[in-house]
Amino acid sequence: MPKREIQGTVIKIAGDKTATVLVERKVLHPRYHKTVKRFKKYLIHDENNLISEGDTVSAIECRPLSKRKKFRLLKVLSKVEKGELEWFKVLQD
DSSP states (O other): OOEEEEEEEEEEEOOOOEEEEEEHHHHHTTTOOOEEEEEEEEEEEEEOOOOOOHHHHHHHEEHHOOOOOOOOEEEEEOOOOOOHHHHHHHHOO
């Protein structure tokens, strides 16, 4: 069985070597046939503490590392700049 790969935005650094990633997917509403966004948060393992809030990352499924952490960092797709990070935090609130 192939391992799942997810892409999302880091919304929180949750302790050492752990980050919370928000993954967005688009599904078709069954009745209204409109595209609707669905969100889910995943905890990912970042061995070298490479990522920061606002980065876009890719993660791959691995063995369970803790109760909720089952993905590890594959690569950082885009880093966030300092000015963008402030804007990202305003959007979060």
